[in-house]
Amino acid sequence: MYTRKRYVIPFLIPGMAGLLLFYIVPFFGGIWYSVTDGSFENAFVGIDNYRNVWNNPMFQLGLKNTLELSVICAPLLWILSFLLSLLLNRVRPAGTFFRSSVLLPYLMPSSAVLIIWLLWFDFGGPVNHLLNALGASRVQWLQGGELRFPIVLMFLWKNLGFCVIIFMAALQAIPEALYEYATLEGASYAQQAFRITLPLIVPSAFLVFILAWINAFKIFKEVYFIGGAYPDEPVYTLQNYMNNMYGKLNYQNVTTAAYSFAVIVFVLFGILFWIQKRAQRGLN
Numbered sequence: 001m002y003t004r005k006r007y008v009i010p011f012l013i014p015g016m017a018g019l020l021l022f023y024i025v026p027f028f029g030g031i032w033y034s035v036t037d038g039s040f041e042n043a044f045v046g047i048d049n050y051r052n053v054w055n056n057p058m059f060q061l062g063l064k065n066t067l068e069l070s071v072i073c074a075p076l077l078w079i080l081s082f083l084l085s086l087l088l089n090r091v092r093p094a095g096t097f098f099r100s101s102v103l104l105p106y107l108m109p110s111s112a113v114l115i116i117w118l119l120w121f122d123f124g125g126p127v128n129h130l131l132n133a134l135g136a137s138r139v140q141w142l143q144g145g146e147l148r149f150p151i152v153l154m155f156l157w158k159n160l161g162f163c164v165i166i167f168m169a170a171l172q173a174i175p176e177a178l179y180e181y182a183t184l185e186g187a188s189y190a191q192q193a194f195r196i197t198l199p200l201i202v203p204s205a206f207l208v209f210i211l212a213w214i215n216a217f218k219i220f221k222e223v224y225f226i227g228g229a230y231p232d233e234p235v236y237t238l239q240n241y242m243n244n245m246y247g248k249l250n251y252q253n254v255t256t257a258a259y260s261f262a263v264i265v266f267v268l269f270g271i272l273f274w275i276q277k278r279a280q281r282g283l284n
Contacts, residue, residue, distance in 0.1 A: 030255045030258070030259070031255070031259065033251050033252055033254075033255040034049055034050070034252065034255040034256040034258075034259050035047070035049065036049075036252065037049075037252065038250070038251060038252045049252050049253070049256040050256050050260065052253075052256075053253055053256045053257055053260065054260070056241075056253075058236070058241050059238070059241055059257060061233060061236055062236055062237050062238035062239070062240055062241040063238050063261070063264075065233075065234065065235060065236055065237050065238075066217065066219075066237045066238040066239070066261075069148070069151075069152070069216065069219050069235075069237065070213060070216035070217055070219070072148075072152055073152055073155050073156070073212070073215075073216040073219060074209065074212040074213040074215075074216040075212075076152070076156060077155070077156055077159055077160065077163060077212040077215075077216070078163070078205075078208055078209050078212050080156060080160060081160055081163035081164045081166075081167055081208060081212075082167055082205070082208075084102070084160070084164050085164045085167035085168045085171060086167075086171070088102075088164070088168060089168060089171045089172065102160065102161035102164045102165065103161040103162065103165065104161065105157050105158050105160070105161055106158060106159065106161045106162050108158075110158075110221060110222075110225065111225075113154065113157075113158065114225045114226065117150055117154050117226070118142070118226070120150075121141035121142060121150045122141075122142070123138060123140060123141075123142075127139075127141065128141075142226065143232060144232050144234060145232075145234040147226065147227060147231070147232060147234065147235050148234055148235055150226065151219065151222050151223055151226060151235060154222050154226075155215070155216070155219055155222055158222075159212070159215050162211070163208045163211065163212060166204055166207060166208050166211075167201070167204065167205070167208060169204070170200070170201040170203075170204035170205070171197070171201065173200075174196065174197065174200050174201070178196050179192055179196065182195070182196060202276070203276075206272070206276040209272070210269065210272065213268075213269075213272075217265065218239075219237065220237050220238075220239030220240060220243070223235050223236075223237050223239075223240065224239075224240070224243070229243060229244060229247075230244070238257065238261055241257060242254050242257050242258060245257070
């Protein structure tokens, strides 16, 4: 066993070196920027940068919008992907084409998707024409608070397929004999779902939820493509703030905002892992 492990080490060194050089060292090195003043002498200022950033109204707005969009997008993505995977799992093998095509939006270039979205949600686009046909007035989808709707829809359409694939793999790994035995014992569909399906896919379901939340935190790409560097206030995200500070070469504010957000994310994911452990113990 020791000999085999020794032979594996040379293959791990390049990957570990890249991880150390481009991720771990910059992560800890950036902490120094967040506690210095950015002057020529780069003097130590302690938590002054954190105090200034947290009192900045644009940082507060970006943080609030980022958390709100993630709370909207992550659960929606989880629910829709779970329901779609259940549907596709029940129509197999006839649903092979649909199971293969759900990844197409995930593979499409974001710039191409952006052009389609701008055309669809333009004031004279198909969505407003549909509203007119239904007797409603047109909406300025690309301005103000209404901009959240096409952004959330674009996020769901782009990321749904990847989550569905993970759910499908988990569902197909459940032996059919368990359902057959439960049916013979008189178990209803709801009982099978809660007593067989749910306990067996909890790890995968939790993984999908974590990935959905991570992608929701990265919704800046959709916001930037549609709203630009300075979008309307309802969709101004924390990444907009950091991107603009980086453009002004204000590395202290960038790193301070980044580490502040990292602490929030670590606490949130710690709570989610605790909930997952409790859920697994309760279902077993």
